[in-house]
Amino acid sequence: MCESLTYSWLYGSSTDRILSQNERKFISLDGTLFFSYVTSEDEDSYACSLSVYSTQSGHYGPFFRLISSTPKLFNSTFPPKLDSSQPQIFPEDPKLGDSIYLECFAYANPIPQYKWSRVDGKPLPSRSHTSNYGRVLKIEKVNYGDAGKYKCVATNSFGAAAGEVHVKLRAPPSILQGLHDRLIPTESNISFECLLSNADSYSSVEWFKDAKPIVPLLLPAEKRKRLRIDHNVLHLKSADETDSGVYQCVVSNDVGSSSSSALLTVKDSSPVFPPNAMPRKVFAALGSTVSIPCIFEASPRFHGKWADAGGSRLPQKGRIRDEEGIMSIEKVLHEDAGLFFCTAHNKLGKSHAQVQLIVVNKPSIKTNYLDEETVNMSCEVELTCENSEECPEALFEWRINDRPAKEYPSLKSKVHEKKSGHKGRHLKQKVDLEVPKSLASGQQIGRFACSSLYGGSSEVITKPQLPSPIALTVEQMEEDGKDKRKSFD
Known part of the structure; x- marks a missing residue:
């Protein structure tokens, strides 16, 4: 059916008489005229009329006579x-x-x-x-x-x-995963893939470079050996700088098309550590595990190598190790603190970056019974920084009985920060939590856990124990000189 075509029916051998649809008469969108049942009044002359909206024109066919073959069945029910x-x-x-x-x-x-x-x-x-x-x-x-x-x-x-x-619906092809910009060194291999669904795997795929179709048969013999197209995948071997450009795949079917493009840069460059790519300082809680990647840009690219402050390369195994450019330290100790260096190099040069590891103790929890009705919990951590502004905020968070503190509206918390030492190098961050003993279930108030950027700690808090009543004995002397003893419990 074309939306620009509409059908109607003429009757009575006249082009001025147009049949109206009703509950018994129906004109399909393909032009077919239906009668739910036939009456004697339906025996007439009919002609199909076609209107073409786009050209504002119309046509109608010859009139024909409708004659019922079973007139006795007029108005019969079924x-x-x-x-x-x-x-x-x-x-x-x-x-x-x-x-x-x-x-x-x-x-x-x-x-x-x-x-x-x-x-x-x-x-x-x-x-x-x-x-x-x-x-x-x-x-x-x-x-x-x-x-x-x-x-x-x-x-x-x-x-x-x-x-x-x-x-059943048809749709333009869909590219599940498009192309991504790539930076590669010379003499390397690369593949671009427009990932398609199974339903679109039979769609037509065309490849372009810098808006020009890639036709392998028209390429120079040397480049034809290096470039191969497997439908939705383009392979390029031994790339050189002339292969740089914008690559595009266009996937089409009879409904529409989809496309994806990416910039390929073929270039050799010496290693560079981008600004802010590597942290100058890393804070690690005592006993935790820390991993620091060596992040740099280079072409061709190799793994960075980590070394300690003395220049000794880190081993590939052990508690402190270099795992293909990622420094990992398990169960951090205070003596692990210090400088570490990452060196990146390729055939064009090398570059260095340093990271200072600062080890801090995990937060400690202290309990203070303010009065018979309130317990004050404090969670604090102590840091040493060249500048207190460089110390990351601890981001304390309380949990009571494994539930966030915010679920207990009766609790009140307050964060404190205290600086000391030369230029405020020593910093103590603390968060207080006032806990009403009405929160207690029996003798136990609850299990309190404090987590932070520097690790966490937990403690079970109970109600304070009051001393048991003491039995008293009072002696009294009577006038007759005899002792009488009374006991009070």
Whole structure:
């Protein structure tokens, strides 16, 4: 069906008399004229008229006479029976984003009622509505969620008939993973892949470089040996600087196309540590594990090598080791603190970067019973920095009985920071938490855990124990000189 074409029917051998649709008469979008049942009044002359919207023109065919072959059956009653072409879909091969029409027509007397549903039990799309006495279901701007089988049921007092139509959607090809910019050294190999789904694997794929089609047969013999195209994958061997440029893949089918592009730079360069790529200082909690990658740019690229303050290279195994350019230290000790150096080199030169490892103790938790009703919890960490402004904020966080403190509205917390020493080099960060003993369940107030950027600590807090009552004995002398003893508990 083409949306620029519309059909109508003329009757009575006149081009001025246009047949109107009603519950009994139905004109399909493909132009077919249906009668639910035939009456004597339907025996007339008919002609199909076609209008072309784009050219504002129209045509109509010759008139023909409708004669009933069974006049005795006029107005006879019978249950619904779907036409062999029903239900059907327009357009027949819809694509994603189209508005589609599902038609359903049944011969029946009395005239049937129509009901649409999805076979999978899901509700009809919110963008759908019925028209033409329920015979047409329109779904606007279909998406993948609208695909599937739809069921039409025609019912009258003598029975019912049902049919199904399958909505399958076509769409432009989709590139699941596009191309990415690449920087490679000379003499290296590279592949660009436009990753496609299985449904798009048979789509047409074209490759371009700097907006010009790549046709291997038209390339110079030397370059043809180095470049190979396997449908959605482009392979390039022994790249040189002339291979630099913008590469693009264009995937097409009869619905549309998708594309992806990337810049390939073939260049040799000496190692460089980009600004702020490597931290100058790394704080590690005592007993924790720390990993520091050596981040640099170079072409060709090799792994950086780590060394300690004395210049000795770190081994590949052990508690302190170099794992292909990543320095790892397990169970950090105070004596691990100091400078470490990463050296990056290739055939064009080398470069260095240094990192200072600062080891701090894990936070400690202290408890202070303010009064009979309140317990004060404090979590603190002590740092030493050349400049206190360089000390990262601890970012304390409390958890009570494995639940965030914010879930306890009765708790009050406050963060403190205290500087001491020359130029404030010594810094103490602390967070206080006031805990009402009404939070207690039995004798135990709860398990408190404090976490921070420098590690964490936990402690179980109980109610303070009051001393047991003391039994007192009081002696009293009577007037008659005899002792009498009374006890008070």
